[in-house]
Amino acid sequence: MISLAELQRRIEQGNLSADAAIAQSLEAINEHEKSIGAFVCHEPNVRAQNAGPLRGIAVGIKDIMDTQDFPTEMGSPIYRGHRSRGDASVVMLLKQAGASIVGKTTTTAFASMDPTATLNPLNPGHTPGGSSSGSAAAVAAGMIPLALGTQTGGSVIRPASFCGVAAIKPSYRLLPTVGVKCYSWTLDTVGLFAAGVDDVARGLSAMTGRSELLLPPSILTPRIGIVTQDFAGAPEASGGEALRIATEAAERAGASVRALALPEIVGEAWHAHSIVQEFEAHQALAWEYRENYQAMAPLLRARLDESKGTTPAAYDEAMGISGRARHALAKVFEDVDVLLTLSAPGAAPKGLGSTGDARYNRLWTLMGVPCVNVPTLIAEGGLPVGVQVIARYGADAAALTAARFVEEALKGK
Amino acid sequence: MISLAELQRRIEQGNLSADAAIAQSLEAINEHEKSIGAFVCHEPNVRAQNAGPLRGIAVGIKDIMDTQDFPTEMGSPIYRGHRSRGDASVVMLLKQAGASIVGKTTTTAFASMDPTATLNPLNPGHTPGGSSSGSAAAVAAGMIPLALGTQTGGSVIRPASFCGVAAIKPSYRLLPTVGVKCYSWTLDTVGLFAAGVDDVARGLSAMTGRSELLLPPSILTPRIGIVTQDFAGAPEASGGEALRIATEAAERAGASVRALALPEIVGEAWHAHSIVQEFEAHQALAWEYRENYQAMAPLLRARLDESKGTTPAAYDEAMGISGRARHALAKVFEDVDVLLTLSAPGAAPKGLGSTGDARYNRLWTLMGVPCVNVPTLIAEGGLPVGVQVIARYGADAAALTAARFVEEALKGK
Numbered sequence: 024m025i026s027l028a029e030l031q032r033r034i035e036q037g038n039l040s041a042d043a044a045i046a047q048s049l050e051a052i053n054e055h056e057k058s059i060g061a062f063v064c065h066e067p068n069v070r071a072q073n074a075g076p077l078r079g080i081a082v083g084i085k086d087i088m089d090t091q092d093f094p095t096e097m098g099s100p101i102y103r104g105h106r107s108r109g110d111a112s113v114v115m116l117l118k119q120a121g122a123s124i125v126g127k128t129t130t131t132a133f134a135s136m137d138p139t140a141t142l143n144p145l146n147p148g149h150t151p152g153g154s155s156s157g158s159a160a161a162v163a164a165g166m167i168p169l170a171l172g173t174q175t176g177g178s179v180i181r182p183a184s185f186c187g188v189a190a191i192k193p194s195y196r197l198l199p200t201v202g203v204k205c206y207s208w209t210l211d212t213v214g215l216f217a218a219g220v221d222d223v224a225r226g227l228s229a230m231t232g233r234s235e236l237l238l239p240p241s242i243l244t245p246r247i248g249i250v251t252q253d254f255a256g257a258p259e260a261s262g263g264e265a266l267r268i269a270t271e272a273a274e275r276a277g278a279s280v281r282a283l284a285l286p287e288i289v290g291e292a293w294h295a296h297s298i299v300q301e302f303e304a305h306q307a308l309a310w311e312y313r314e315n316y317q318a319m320a321p322l323l324r325a326r327l328d329e330s331k332g333t334t335p336a337a338y339d340e341a342m343g344i345s346g347r348a349r350h351a352l353a354k355v356f357e358d359v360d361v362l363l364t365l366s367a368p369g370a371a372p373k374g375l376g377s378t379g380d381a382r383y384n385r386l387w388t389l390m391g392v393p394c395v396n397v398p399t400l401i402a403e404g405g406l407p408v409g410v411q412v413i414a415r416y417g418a419d420a421a422a423l424t425a426a427r428f429v430e431e432a433l434k435g436k
Numbered sequence: 437m438i439s440l441a442e443l444q445r446r447i448e449q450g451n452l453s454a455d456a457a458i459a460q461s462l463e464a465i466n467e468h469e470k471s472i473g474a475f476v477c478h479e480p481n482v483r484a485q486n487a488g489p490l491r492g493i494a495v496g497i498k499d500i501m502d503t504q505d506f507p508t509e510m511g512s513p514i515y516r517g518h519r520s521r522g523d524a525s526v527v528m529l530l531k532q533a534g535a536s537i538v539g540k541t542t543t544t545a546f547a548s549m550d551p552t553a554t555l556n557p558l559n560p561g562h563t564p565g566g567s568s569s570g571s572a573a574a575v576a577a578g579m580i581p582l583a584l585g586t587q588t589g590g591s592v593i594r595p596a597s598f599c600g601v602a603a604i605k606p607s608y609r610l611l612p613t614v615g616v617k618c619y620s621w622t623l624d625t626v627g628l629f630a631a632g633v634d635d636v637a638r639g640l641s642a643m644t645g646r647s648e649l650l651l652p653p654s655i656l657t658p659r660i661g662i663v664t665q666d667f668a669g670a671p672e673a674s675g676g677e678a679l680r681i682a683t684e685a686a687e688r689a690g691a692s693v694r695a696l697a698l699p700e701i702v703g704e705a706w707h708a709h710s711i712v713q714e715f716e717a718h719q720a721l722a723w724e725y726r727e728n729y730q731a732m733a734p735l736l737r738a739r740l741d742e743s744k745g746t747t748p749a750a751y752d753e754a755m756g757i758s759g760r761a762r763h764a765l766a767k768v769f770e771d772v773d774v775l776l777t778l779s780a781p782g783a784a785p786k787g788l789g790s791t792g793d794a795r796y797n798r799l800w801t802l803m804g805v806p807c808v809n810v811p812t813l814i815a816e817g818g819l820p821v822g823v824q825v826i827a828r829y830g831a832d833a834a835a836l837t838a839a840r841f842v843e844e845a846l847k848g849k
Contacts, residue, residue, distance in 0.1 A: 091723070091727075101521075102521060105521055108514075108515060108518055109723035109724065109727070110722075110723045110727075112719045112720060112722055112723075115719070115722035115723050115726065116719065116722070119722070119726070196621065196622075199618075199621060199716070199719045199720060200621070201618040201621065201719065201720045202723075205612075205614040208609065208612060208613070208614065209609075231748060232748060233748050303612070306525045306528070306529065306612045306614065307525055307612060307614045309523075309525055309528035309529070309532070310504070310522035310523045310525075310528050310615075311522065313528065313532070314504075314522070314523075335644060335645060335646050339830075417752075
């Protein structure tokens with residue numbers, strides 16, 4: 024993989040020109056894209072900017088985000104050839120930080136469930152996960168050092184786990200969703216994929232202008248609560264193994280680690296997630312669903328068909344549960360700095376029939392808390408499995424710092 | 437003005453066809469539009485739908501909301517001729533309820549401050565207010581029974597007050613903003629304009645499928661807290677007079693009425709509003725401001741120029757204050773059902789140089805609470821002045837019911 028941190032260092036030291044850094048990505052795309060299919064389109068003549076912390080960084084943008092220079096097709100024939108007038112806010116944040124947008128990455132239709140043709144770079148017989156399939160795969164294949172995705176259920180952390188890359192789903196609305204196709208306004212969250220935790224932190228810090236998101240020179244040992252999310256069912260063997268390995272590594276590295284049972288209302292919120300998501304999706308995608316029914320992707324359409332009858336009262340109740348759960352979760356963080364839990368049930372499923380299961384992700388999206396995926400082990404078939412480090416709402420720096428601690432601990436194992 | 441409730445009754449009773457109801461609006465537009473200029477464009481051949489509670493209701497849509505059948509020009513040459521692929525969610529909610537979209541109403545550029553050419557139907561020498569200028573004016577001139585606007589500072593309640601129409605800015609995200617141009621994601625709220633409170637309630641109920649938003653057959657006398665918003669400065673004579681008259685009318689009609697001092701943190705939130713608004717606008721309008729600087733409307737551009745230096749830390753602090761103020765405000769509603777306060781400093785200012793002052797609105801937008809404008813008096817020059825009735829977050833039905841109480845009390849004065 025291409026390390027953003029490494030590129031930044033070499034560019035700052037004058038050992039690499041920003042244009043040469045971009046050229047490296049373009050060559051890598053040229054080499055790997057044909058076998059992976061991570062991009063909907065890309066620009067082979069993109070140039071570097073000459074200033075900004077992300078100069079020389081080629082970035083892939085999930086194809087539900089508006090870009091003036093590329094079509095935005097939402098993974099759906101309904102938007103074939105669609106061009107927005109301007110750039111999504113997060114695209115502008117990247118440009119303002121000096122990055123170069125190299126292309127649009129594949130997305131399931133409207134960031135839902137219908138798989139794209141993108142292959143998992145670690146094992147082409149498996150899904151890269153979704154819905155941010157192309158972004159995770161493009162970073163994992165070493166084509167680009169940074170990519171943007173979105174998470175409504177588990178669409179950033181899960182593909183990151185499946186592809187063996189670091190990723191952050193930041194706190195709700197740390198990054199704006201303006202110009203990003205909406206599925207659920209309470210849930211949709213823009214996230215970043217990069218080679219490692221430091222790379223992700225540098226990308227997020229540059230986009231937001233928040234220097235406190237950069238990793239500190241020395242990292243204190245965090246107090247970690249281990250959460251198994253029993254309300255979401257049991258993991259597969261490889262998922263459970265990843266959590267065990269990460270836990271043991273963190274403990275060996277000196278972290279205070281203990282198992283935590285989440286308050287009951289938090290488990291209820293897990294159940295509330297899909298009510299919130301689908302009720303809002305019926306409004307957010309009303310034009311697509313009602314006026315382009317035949318052209319809707321089949322899995323998404325079936326999900327909308329099934330959830331048609333969700334009442335405002337059920338939605339209000341789900342939102343009420345979510346609010347109480349957020350409150351209860353905030354109290355959990357009085358005793359621990361971060362939570363450590365599963366990023367996915369296990370390794371990427373076989374084939375391209377499904378993008379995998381978001382059941383260990385959706386609660387945290389609804390809670391709006393920052394989640395960072397840390398690649399943890401390689402399971403059978405060369406397939407990676409990660410764990411996620413989660414901090415309280417707004418404590419994105421704490422999540423990144425503790426994730427870095429776990430990442431380092433795993434190297435030392 | 438055209439009463440939505442009256443049209444509904446006549447259509448339901450079979451005394452008026454839905455097509456004849458639409459034709460009435462089209463004729464009124466034909467008669468008044470030339471002298472008012474409330475529409476950017478309208479469709480003279482629009483037809484009625486044959487089902488739904490809003491069949492026969494011609495609706496005007498603020499021109500920052502996506503519509504498949506009309507251009508969406510955002511009040512700015514940057515979007516001249518711009519066509520979205522689909523409809524904004526609120527436009528779909530209207531269509532699903534049976535309404536007919538008759539045209540796009542004028543908006544200040546990106547729903548900010550630069551006035552449109554729309555005249556106040558009550559006195560053409562004065563502004564109709566903004567940013568939802570055309571929507572307020574079109575209803576006030578009797579051209580249409582319902583129009584949509586948005587409020588980020590005071591862009592629904594203020595023009596409603598200036599034009600003498602009822603309006604609601606509902607609870608934050610009761611109506612989705614998907615497909616509505618964003619200025620500030622924490623603040624932007626879609627609202628409705630109609631002739632009276634009952635009309636507004638029927639429109640909102642039909643759009644949301646929430647029957648509890650319809651006015652109850654008999655209205656209990658509310659407990660009303662009078663709020664003068666001293667942190668926002670003193671009102672003009674006509675504004676103060678409107679609040680006094682509405683207070684006395686409510687008291688005479690049997691309401692329990694008392695003056696209320698808001699907790700100090702709520703006043704601090706009033707100051708925090710503009711920090712939140714402008715920090716987010718710099719991201720929401722980044723493409724427009726950075727890549728189309730010369731074409732930006734001058735007042736908006738100056739506001740963005742001035743607020744360029746707002747730091748993430750200042751924003752975080754403002755958001756923290758807002759959160760604490762929302763909590764403190766919720767407690768205020770333990771003792772009263774609604775608040776009654778100024779909708780605007782006074783009547784519409786003279787000329788078209790300004791759309792007026794949002795200082796009595798912005799706090800409530802930041803608090804996310806439902807606000808209903810009730811026309812209260814006619815000041816010098818035939819210019820209306822309203823008051824607003826405000827309920828706790830999520831209690832839109834209570835806000836509408838109490839507003840109806842005040843509206844009736846004023847008739848009985």
